[in-house]
């Protein structure tokens with residue numbers, strides 16, 4: 001029904017402004033509530049912008065003479081349905097982010113750019129004859145024409161397909177003879193995927209797997225599960241088995257995997273078990289291909305969608321379950337514009353859709369583990385490896401006062417040589433170069449610490465001092481160790497490049513390869529390098545975190561982890577958690593049954609209780625100890641944080657801007673404010689970077705206070721002169 005009094009659309013435009021915009025619609029006869037969630041093209045700041053209709057109105061607060069008219073309506077059906085709209089508004093509030101940019105993030109790139117959301121109509125060929133045998137004679141000399149007729153006698157074919165299988169000439173001849181004709185059929189979704197399910201054999205589940213599977217399958221409405229299972233314990237097998245009844249019931253499953261985990265092998269495992277009902281959201285797909293998977297999920301043409309972070313926004317016609325694999329992986333967090341975490345959005349979506357959510361990991365994030373231990377999530381555990389494979393042993397090497405060659409202790413250099421001579425590969429992990437590291441004495445292992453907070457000082461090169469990231473107090477850098485008086489005070493760690501050069505010079509007969517964010521820049525570069533490693537073109541692998549995720553290195557029998565201490569004494573309180581995840585994931589991937597291997601940690605602190613816990617009791621124990629520390633230090637997940645980051649070539653501008661933000665937020669009594677402090681990357685591309693950490697024990701209070709203060713902060717004179725952003729539940733302080 002058209003309501004003739006509607007004449008205004010209120011829209012969200014993808015610009016960094018926290019507001020909506022009103023436009024007139026010239027053809028008001030067509031304007032009704034069916035417009036909501038559709039895209040329109042609007043004139044905006046002398047450009048044309050794609051916008052989403054939020055609501056329709058009979059009048060506007062802005063005088064009509066000042067309103068512009070929309071250019072056109074792009075969609076007839078909403079691209080953001082009512083549930084997605086609610087989700088978008090929640091995201092906008094939770095992440096304190098403008099709604100227009102939120103909707104833009106939620107849509108596939110093609111729709112963001114204004115491309116039609118309709119699947120194009122298809123041209124088919126149909127037959128005009130009744131009896132094929134009557135044509136045998138007539139087409140005796142035209143075998144191909146006869147073949148096409150035979151095809152049409154038993155079914156239809158698209159013109160595109162006929163062109164490929166036969167030829168344009170054959171088609172045209174038959175049309176001329178009026179034996180066939182062409183018709184255009186509007187797109188009609190093919191929702192028959194449940195009939196195409198092929199469920200092939202699975203491994204008979206072991207006891208722990210069975211317990212997990214039946215717990216999950218009893219649940220048909222919203223509930224969150226943490227599947228905490230050691231590497232190789234058969235988590236994927238559990239996913240496969242719990243998905244089966246969901247698919248059998250005609251419901252869809254959304255599976256999120258880390259960027260690096262979306263390998264052909266992963267996809268193949270799902271396809272092998274369930275046949276061609278799987279849609280994949282790859283980074284390698286172009287905009288149109290991604291849009292197609294989005295449409296297939298929305299129109300219920302596929303049963304499973306597997307994809308990375310942004311797939312959390314794929315609409316589902318018949319939602320049945322959501323899975324987040326390797327839930328601890330940092331690639332689920334977006335680092336620019338809308339800094340969302342797909343795992344957090346998964347929780348909201350699962351609740352909204354009233355479906356079970358499963359998060360799996362061998363090394364769960366402390367946030368998720370906390371929720372499981374406090375019974376907010378159901379906690380399922382797999383403590384044994386499924387297939388018989390041994391884990392490499394984890395060992396520590398005390399490097400206090402030892403000579404290091406290219407950052408590696410000489411004892412380990414000898415071990416490297418021994419493994420290389422046996423034709424094995426060796427892996428050197430360089431923990432991400434400590435930006436703003438702690439200060440440590442190589443002779444005695446003493447770490448310079450803030451006595452008020454019992455927190456290591458962080459060295460800042462720009463200001464040439466050391467600063468406590470808990471209380472903000474700073475001191476000049478001491479020349480000598482305060483404990484032993486030696487002057488071998490050091491900041492941990494060489495970079496990957498220096499180590500590569502040094503080792504290549506030392507091991508001339510072997511090839512070194514470096515895997516870090518520099519060497520893997522460019523599409524397909526990482527895959528290429530990994531291929532070279534697996535085909536054994538390189539024997540010495542040197543890399544950062546990138547190397548630890550989702551890969552399998554059966555020929556690596558020795559892994560050496562450098563700069564362990566940098567993580568133990570980092571300004572980033574998550575560094576020990578990340579270190580434990582790295583060591584555990586790596587141990588789960590290096591070596592194979594007949595070549596088990598060793599993982600060595602180089603440290604000045606072999607007696608450190610956390611390291612002892614990790615090496616002796618494993619990640620599960622270690623993570624629980626870390627949680628205790630977090631509780632004592634009143635850090636997440638026990639408290640909640642929002643970060644204001646600001647950057648500018650003029651340090652004075654960010655200082656005064658953040659100082660103003662500080663004074664505004666200081667009026668809220670239940671907020672804890674830390675900073676302004678330098679970010680862990682203090683300067684980047686000529687810009688100084690500083691942050692203000694805003695913390696509270698109540699998430700609601702924190703978001704409420706920040707929401708209230710934002711208007712004043714945005715109105716500050718430097719607000720438009722510096723680049724600044726809000727990071728809700730930040731994962732790092734870079």
Ligand code: ADP
Nearest residue numbers: 203204205206231232233234235236237386387
């Ligand atoms: P995860 O996802 O926990 O790393 P996977 O599901 O990949 O573990 O399982 C590890 C290996 O063990 C795979 O080769 C898998 O086929 C095998 N596996 C899993 N479950 C079983 C089982 N119940 N019996 C035998 N092998 C199994």
Ligand code: ZN
Nearest residue numbers: 450453468471
């Ligand atoms: Zn302090």
